[in-house]
Amino acid sequence: MASTRDTSTPAPAAPRAAYVLGGNRIPFARAGGRYAQASNQDMLTAALDGLVARYGLQGERIGEVAAGAVLKHSRDFNLAREAVLGSALSPTTPAYDVQQACATGLETVVSLSNKIRLGQLESAVAGGVDTTSDAPIAVSDRLRRVLLDLSHAKTPQQRLKAIARLRPKDLAPATPRTSEPRTHLSMGEHQALTTAQWGISREAQDEVALRSHQRLAAAWDSGFFDDLVTPYRGLTRDANLRPDTSMEKLAKLKPTFGLSLDTPATMTAGNSTPLTDGASTVLLGSAEWAAEHDLTPLAAVVDAEAGAVDFVHGVDGLLMAPVFAVPRLLARHGLTLEDFQYVEIHEAFASTVLTTLAAWESEEFGRERLGLDGAFGKVDVDRLNVHGSSLAAGHPFAATGGRIVATVAKELHRRRAAQVAAGDDAPVRALVSICAAGGLGLTAILEAA
Amino acid sequence: MSPVAEAREVVLPAVPGLGGLYARGAAGAARLAVDGGGKRVSRPLPDVVYAVRDLHVDAAHLTAYQRLLGEPGTDALPAGYVHVLAFPVATALMVRDDFPLPLLGMVHLANRVEQRRRLTLGEALAVRAHAEAMRPHPRGTQVDLVVEVTGGAGGDVAWRGVSTYLAPGLRLADTGDARAGDADAGAAPASERTPFTPPQPTGSWRLDADTGRRYGAVSGDRNPIHLSALTARPFGFPRAIAHGMYTASRLLADVGPARGAAFVWSVDFVKPVLLPATVAVSTRPADGGGYDLAAWHARTGKPHVLGSVTPLP
Known part of the structure; x- marks a missing residue:
């Protein structure tokens, strides 16, 4: 005990629990598909309105709404607030924007639930949206510079001088790219390096993809998503889902990443996530607020840990940050992978899941990189991404976190209810792991309420 | 005592523009072609140090460099930027009439920069440049251009660059050059x-x-x-x-x-x-x-x- 500490400072009270009370998203569309004309604000508002309708929140003043988009127009500086103003929520509901690449959606859940835990908020809505169909297109840096200098110019000579710098190629628009700003390698090329480093086979990746499609299709068929998804623009299911895909079909696809490496290229359009449009939201609240609104807490957001790796110097793969964050998160709670009935690893690529698992199963990696006595642990396939993940659903960057958290919370609550009915009161936990651009990763623990 | 300390110092009023130096270098190449046939180095390196004092960095120029190279836009001068600032002083030395190798056609073989401390925007810089270690190379004659940059009041060398250039096809005659390279000279x-x-x-x-x-x-x-x-x-x-x-x-x-x-x-x-x-x-x-x-x-x-x-x- 800290007997030497100043006893006049009271120890902070253990924070109360913050719960996932529900979620709502729109079906995810392939880029250029059903949502080709929809903006980020349109889709986020649609998902939010669906959540409001589902949980009877019309006119309600929610504590705070946080949401974000990875590919964002500069005019959308208040995207979350604008979505609130366009929704059926009370216009007195405050909101703020968040951006942490593909971890954006999960980060909104984490930061809002922390505010609830601290008593700053009673209720909150976390969300995320992304469109690659309506992506911002900017003018080139050189044209932008000329235009800015032109607006600052005071004399005709200065204006002429600015315009004289323009070259025809400066007029070409700059479209957003998925390549890393420091390495200029695309996310797929980065993951191809990691895939080669860990020796992940094409077949293993195709198996992950096939399972993702089969499981997501089964979840849709069983009605699992009936109270988690609101149809939008005529789309009622995730457009990327291929229930009839097979190992044979996946095997026919030509590799798209890692073509210049000296190992065989294994990553295809089938075992990589496609560019997708979509939005998701998650309703969060305290136990008191849930009771007042006659809502059932599904799962508590227990804790989270962010991580980052030095991919710039090739020390670790771009998408390997969760490999380091999860052991730290679990150590803080005295838990091992065995303590989780359910594990969600975001399928940025099938091989991201496989390299993550391979690192955790490696004795050498556990000892040398994670500072453990041996391997970190194993995750069996029957505990992993049980309702499919991004390979099948698609991956509208900032919307993926909300999709996963809402799915996990519902599944946890269902399992816990079944377990309690069978006379077992043990906790039911889920681990969520999301990798992100910039060598980032965000991981979280949820526990069934 | 190093030979450099004895060398004659030529103080330039400012860093010369490379465009003009290349024009002079082209003229020099013609001159060398006439008096040496362009095949043989007939002269030692000039015993001279070129210097520019009180050099100030232009913030807009630094920004343009940082943007182009992907360096962060801080007030620190990237080591490659200091080379851009200072190397023309060495180039000025290379177009002297008594410099034994022709500037045009020279090949940059290697570059070594020792940055002893970070230079920053706002420091008044001083540049000194000399040539040394002219030595044979399998494909001609190579030479080191040494540039030293001091910043602020301290006067210690903060940045020292050694740029190794090859004059292809030129054979080094016995010029009795006190600054000729040592035994391993000429190794690739x-x-x-x-x-x-x-x-x-x-x-x-x-x-x-x-x-x-x-x-x-x-x-x-x-x-x-x-x-x-x-x-x-x-x-x-x-x-x-x-x-x-x-x-x-x-x-x-x-x-x-x-x-x-x-x-x-x-x-x-x-x-x-x-x-x-x-x-x-x-x-x-x-x-x-x-x-x-x-x-x-x-x-x-x-x-x-x-x-x-x-x-x-």
Whole structure:
């Protein structure tokens, strides 16, 4: 005990629990598909309105709404607030924007639930949206510079001088790219390096993809998503889902990443996530607020840990940050992978899941990189991404976190209810792991309420 | 006492423009062709140091360099930027009438920079440049251009660059040059002796056809071999080639702040980058500390630039 500490400072009270009370998203569309004309604000508002309708929140003043988009127009500086103003929520509901690449959606859940835990908020809505169909297109840096200098110019000579710098190629628009700003390698090329480093086979990746499609299709068929998804623009299911895909079909696809490496290229359009449009939201609240609104807490957001790796110097793969964050998160709670009935690893690529698992199963990696006595642990396939993940659903960057958290919370609550009915009161936990651009990763623990 | 200390100092009023120096270099090449037949080096290096005092950095110029190379836009002067600022003083020395090698046609073989401390915007810089160690090379005669930069009031050398140039096809006669190189002179750089196996890349550069023009605009080095295919062809290049120091400085920028404030940044230019090009690069941590640098042809695997960044204590 800290007997030497100043006893006049009271120890902070253990924070109360913050719960996932529900979620709502729109079906995810392939880029250029059903949502080709929809903006980020349109889709986020649609998902939010669906959540409001589902949980009877019309006119309600929610504590705070946080949401974000990875590919964002500069005019959308208040995207979350604008979505609130366009929704059926009370216009007195405050909101703020968040951006942490593909971890954006999960980060909104984490930061809002922390505010609830601290008593700053009673209720909150976390969300995320992304469109690659309506992506911002900017003018080139050189044209932008000329235009800015032109607006600052005071004399005709200065204006002429600015315009004289323009070259025809400066007029070409700059479209957003998925390549890393420091390495200029695309996310797929980065993951191809990691895939080669860990020796992940094409077949293993195709198996992950096939399972993702089969499981997501089964979840849709069983009605699992009936109270988690609101149809939008005529789309009622995730457009990327291929229930009839097979190992044979996946095997026919030509590799798209890692073509210049000296190992065989294994990553295809089938075992990589496609560019997708979509939005998701998650309703969060305290136990008191849930009771007042006659809502059932599904799962508590227990804790989270962010991580980052030095991919710039090739020390670790771009998408390997969760490999380091999860052991730290679990150590803080005295838990091992065995303590989780359910594990969600975001399928940025099938091989991201496989390299993550391979690192955790490696004795050498556990000892040398994670500072453990041996391997970190194993995750069996029957505990992993049980309702499919991004390979099948698609991956509208900032919307993926909300999709996963809402799915996990519902599944946890269902399992816990079944377990309690069978006379077992043990906790039911889920681990969520999301990798992100910039060598980032965000991981979280949820526990069934 | 070092020979440099005895050398005559020529103080220039400002850093000269490279364009004018190249014009003089072209005239000098014609002169050398007349009086030496262009095949044999007939003179020792001039015993002279060129100096520029009270040099001030222009913030807009620094910004343009930082943007182009991918360096963070802080007030720190990247080591490659100091080269851009200071090397023209050495070039001025190379176009002297008594400089034994012709400026035009010289090939930049290697570059070594020792940054002892970080220089920053606002410091008044002083530059001193001299040539030394003229020595035989299997393909001609090589020489080191040494540039030292001091900043602020301290007067200690903060940045020291050694640029090794080759004058192809020129044989070194016995000139009795006190500054001639030592026994290992003439040996090819390590990169030419050991075959290069590309490591796993850590990044990739897409270099457009105007890469040389853009670096030329910022560095002032508008040598025709860097500008266009048309201007490069007379010098034996099918297309424009990237500036060696551009590729070396991008590798340094890719290492990023991890290089620290004091380091040795050393590169060998193995094969020129013909523009446009896709170049694979690696800036991995080296076994003994620091970073190994490599840039190579993405398809053939042939090396363009190899080097290292090593921290100074």
